[in-house]
Amino acid sequence: MKIRVIPIDDSTILQHLVIQQIGLIEGQVQVIEIGINTEWGPIILGCDQDRRLVVLLLDVIRDENLLPRLIGVYRWITRVMPLVGRFYAQRRLDGTKAPRIVSIAPGFSQTVQDSLVYLAFMVEPYTYRGVDINGEFGILLHSLGPQEKRSGPAAESEHADALLNASHLTEAEIRFFEEPSNHFPDFHPNRSRQLTT
Numbered sequence: 001m002k003i004r005v006i007p008i009d010d011s012t013i014l015q016h017l018v019i020q021q022i023g024l025i026e027g028q029v030q031v032i033e034i035g036i037n038t039e040w041g042p043i044i045l046g047c048d049q050d051r052r053l054v055v056l057l058l059d060v061i062r063d064e065n066l067l068p069r070l071i072g073v074y075r076w077i078t079r080v081m082p083l084v085g086r087f088y089a090q091r092r093l094d095g096t097k098a099p100r101i102v103s104i105a106p107g108f109s110q111t112v113q114d115s116l117v118y119l120a121f122m123v124e125p126y127t128y129r130g131v132d133i134n135g136e137f138g139i140l141l142h143s144l145g146p147q148e149k150r151s152g153p154a155a156e157s158e159h160a161d162a163l164l165n166a167s168h169l170t171e172a173e174i175r176f177f178e179e180p181s182n183h184f185p186d187f188h189p190n191r192s193r194q195l196t197t
Contacts, residue, residue, distance in 0.1 A: 003133050004132050005129055006131065007130060014058050015042060017130070018044065018139065019034060021138075028048060029047070030091075032045050032093065039072070041059060042057075043073065047093045048100065050097070051094035053100070054100045055099055056102045056104060057073055057102070057104070058105075059104065061105070066112050070123055074099075078098075081099065100122075103123055106127060106129070108127070108144065127141075127142050128141050
């Protein structure tokens with residue numbers, strides 16, 4: 001048996017391979033619509049065992065601008081949900097349930113993964129690898145697990161670290177802002193100040 005990892009740089013091929021492996025998406029998802037091109041990228045619509053709409057957003061690259069695209073897709077699908085629910089009612093879809101958003105990409109940066117927990121809706125990230133097995137193309141899907149919201153001082157510290165790293169500061173600049181003695185003094189706009197000349 002000859003197996004090799006292959007890149008997938010065509011969204012049509014990726015869509016076809018994901019459909020073949022749709023059973024690997026949690027919740028016994030069944031495809032109800034394919035080939036939907038949106039301004040945020042190609043999507044697949046499915047229905048899971050709980051009759052919820054599943055929106056799969058596909059990427060052939062690791063996209064650092066994924067968050068605004070996910071927000072755009074979610075805003076769009078919630079706006080058209082009553083119509084989608086009626087249109088696919090015969091496919092058992094319950095249009096009153098909130099949709100699931102699944103993002104499938106070759107990878108997700110740590111900054112994107114950390115930021116997913118701050119969205120108002122849950123995103124299920126899956127990574128993929130294209131494979132060639134004896135001349136036949138396939139795909140391996142791997143769930144990164146639920147991105148649960150964290151709270152408390154540890155989460156706030158992680159969030160602050162992610163924001164500092166995301167701003168592309170140098171290590172010296174990050175150390176400067178992490179030192180308590182270098183925090184900015186309180187600013188009071190209504191306090192009158194005397195200027196010295």
